[in-house]
Amino acid sequence: MPLWQWVVDVVAVLLVLLVLYGVALVVRRRVLSRDGGTFELSYRARSSTTGRGWVLGLGRYAGEELEWFRIFSLSPRPGRVWKRSALAFDGRRDPVGHEELALYADHVIVVLSDGRDELELALGPGSLMGFQSWLESAPPGTDWDRDRPR
CATH class of the missing domain: 2.30.29.30 (Pleckstrin-homology domain (PH domain)/Phosphotyrosine-binding domain (PTB))
Structure with a gap:
């Protein structure tokens, strides 16, 4: 696999992790404020x-x-x-x-x-x-x- 494909894969994984972190923060805030x-x-x-x-x-x-x-x-x-x-x-x-x-x-x-x-x-x-x-x-x-x- 060429180097540029590794770079694209790593960037894609980091973006997915960043989006998941953002979603987890929103869900946590909703859970904390539910009461x-x-x-x-x-x-x-x-x-x-x-x-x-x-x-x-x-x-x-x-x-x-x-x-x-x-x-x-x-x-x-x-x-x-x-x-x-x-x-x-x-x-x-x-x-x-x-x-x-x-x-x-x-x-x-x-x-x-x-x-x-x-x-x-x-x-x-x-x-x-x-x-x-x-x-x-x-x-x-x-x-x-x-x-x-x-």
Whole structure:
């Protein structure tokens, strides 16, 4: 078989794999959002460099937890999970510099603490309102001081 036929075969296989990956991402997003409650949520994984370290993803409420999924991953499991009782709202800010390019348009950065570290999430204005409502609400009879960072 001539070399050019090998090259064509390899390119065809790579294109098929790329299309299958794209289809798998669409199916995964549909499966994650089938119960509702998903929204665009970016997470700052590395905060060592100013304006860098953002990872695009999806957020989903699961009872008392907020689950975060990487947008370009095929894993059905969340990459991070935060418990509502451990999160404390510390403020919000607008993206600056490189963050404006790295994040979705019109997203706002929310600064939270989880008892150990400072945490930054970026979400849209509508999702922010829902997130703040979810964060402040709790089932009746909840002990507000339990598991809260002091």
